[in-house]
Amino acid sequence: DAGVTQSPTHLIKTRGQQVTLRCSPKSGHDTVSWYQQALGQGPQFIFQYYEEEERQRGNFPDRFSGHQFPNYSSELNVNALLLGDSALYLCASSLLDRDFREAFFGQGTRLTVV
Amino acid sequence: SQQGEEDPQALSIQEGENATMNCSYKTSINNLQWYRQNSGRGLVHLILIRSNEREKHSGRLRVTLDTSKKSSSLLITASRAADTASYFCATENFGNEKLTFGTGTRLTIIP
Numbered sequence: 001d002a003g004v005t006q007s008p009t010h011l012i013k014t015r016g017q018q019v020t021l022r023c024s025p026k027s028g029h030d031t032v033s034w035y036q037q038a039l040g041q042g043p044q045f046i047f048q049y050y051e052e053e054e055r056q057r058g059n060f061p062d063r064f065s066g067h068q069f070p071n072y073s074s075e076l077n078v079n080a081l082l083l084g085d086s087a088l089y090l091c092a093s094s095l096l097d098r099d100f101r102e103a104f105f106g107q108g109t110r111l112t113v114v
Numbered sequence: 115s116q117q118g119e120e121d122p123q124a125l126s127i128q129e130g131e132n133a134t135m136n137c138s139y140k141t142s143i144n145n146l147q148w149y150r151q152n153s154g155r156g157l158v159h160l161i162l163i164r165s166n167e168r169e170k171h172s173g174r175l176r177v178t179l180d181t182s183k184k185s186s187s188l189l190i191t192a193s194r195a196a197d198t199a200s201y202f203c204a205t206e207n208f209g210n211e212k213l214t215f216g217t218g219t220r221l222t223i224i225p
Contacts, residue, residue: 004156033212042202042215043157056212086153096211102147103213109155 002027004093004106013081013113021076023110025093031055032074033103034066035090043090049074050096078111086113119202120219128224133190135219137203138183144177144208148188151200151218160188160201190221198223 005024013019025032031050032105035043045058049068072093078085089108092103121136125200139146145164149157163170163186170177176189190197200220204213 007214031211035215037154037215039154042204042217045212045214045215048212056210058212090157092157092213094211101163102159104159105149105157108154 004091004104006089006091006106006109008109009107010110010112012114015081015083016114017081018077018079019081019086021078021089021091021111023074023076023093023106025072025074025091025092029093029095030072031094031096031106032068032072033092033094034076036060037088037090037108039087045088046076051066051078083111083113086111120201120216122219123217124220124222126222126224127193129193129195133193133197133221133223135188135201135221137186137188137216139186139203139205139216140184141207141215143181143203143205145206146177146186147204147206147213148175148177148186149204150182150204151202153199157202158171158208193221195223195225218223 007022033048034046037043046060047057048055052068063079065077088108090108091106094103132150148160151157161177163171163177163191174191179186202215202218204215
């Protein structure tokens with residue numbers, strides 16, 4: 001059973017460019033959340049998708065957008081990249097309809113903006 | 115914004131010793147979870163404790179939760195070199211399924 005998979009592993013982009021990161025959730029999971037982790041910090045919640053809709057959103061600008069597909073996979077898009085967007089982007093999947101939700105994380109995409 | 119703070123920020127101990135790290139948080143929670151992260155890669159779920167629980171064990175891990183003090187501790191007994199990693203606590207609030215992470219404790223086990 002494959003866990004959460006993310007692609008690509010590493011990415012280098014130039015300021016002002018746009019980037020798309022991809023995530024396939026763990027088999028059987030229906031909810032995907034995205035987190036940004038700056039160097040030396042804990043992950044920060046970006047947004048969560050369930051049934052192809054954005055359920056919750058953290059304190060991130062509209063340059064950050066996402067999508068969830070019918071097969072539950074998800075994309076994170078970031079427009080007009082800034083140097084400060086350089087971080088590890090983590091995807092987590094879980095089952096929404098449970099009394100507690102253990103989140104399974106992917107290995108992340110390391111984005112460097114130059 | 116970060117919900118919690120881990121303490122200490124960094125910890126180095128000899129292999130075989132016990133490691134204790136603490137987490138404080140700010141708001142009422144539904145549950146608190148601990149995660150491990152190796153070398154800035156993915157997070158591995160270690161243990162979840164619900165707000166109505168006070169203590170939980172899983173293998174060499176022992177977690178306590180004090181909701182009156184809004185704090186939790188993670189104890190790793192008989193540490194091994196493979197336990198070297200960063201450890202994060204994360205809280206889930208009622209009606210809000212996102213995880214809010216603390217700042218992490220960097221644990222180094224010296225062989």
